[in-house]
Amino acid sequence: AQTVTQSQPEMSVQEAETVTLSCTYDTSESDYYLFWYKQPPSRQMILVIRQEAYKQQNATENRFSVNFQKAAKSFSLKISDSQLGDAAMYFCAYRKSNNFGNEKLTFGTGTRLTIIP
């Protein structure tokens, strides 16, 4: 079974600085997707960024970028120029690719990010 591990329960960063959240996963699959979701105090789950395992290029979305190391099964999220609105719980998630029939997401336990003004 696939597992996703987030070893940092809490992180904090000064406003405007850069922070990296860690995620590792375990799978025997070669093709899959990885996601970072953000859950602010409103509890809404918001997609931050996604990565296809077959793509070597790391995904970026404005101030958010990932460092995807397939061999190491590592998928970290870098937030540049941190803003107060980035304060939230961040979840790393895994999904099998093209497994039509079961596309469930497996989530890590989350990292709570605090932004220090």
Place this chain on the structure above:
Amino acid sequence: DSGVTQTPKHLITATGQRVTLRCSPRSGDLSVYWYQQSLDQGLQFLIQYYNGEERAKGNILERFSAQQFPDLHSELNLSSLELGDSALYFCASSSPPLAGAHPDTQYFGPGTRLTVL
């Protein structure tokens, strides 16, 4: 706004009761997923429907059931409620394979917070 709607936002009920949670997916999405977020279990996949048919089951209790209707909205029925069923229940939807910009990405609704007293 993800385009996924869930009602009600909050639900308070007593042990032993039955409740129904409702979800409307994004326009065009055929897959609906239900997840449970609790303090002790984290985010767990419950069940997936695709175009009216059950596709996959996760850690869903026998007291829970779900269905997807011809108009693609879905309902999650929880019966014989126990204190431990108190949680945030999310619905997510995704577009069909090979359709849309990111058919493999799940977009979440705002959730229904269930409190069992």
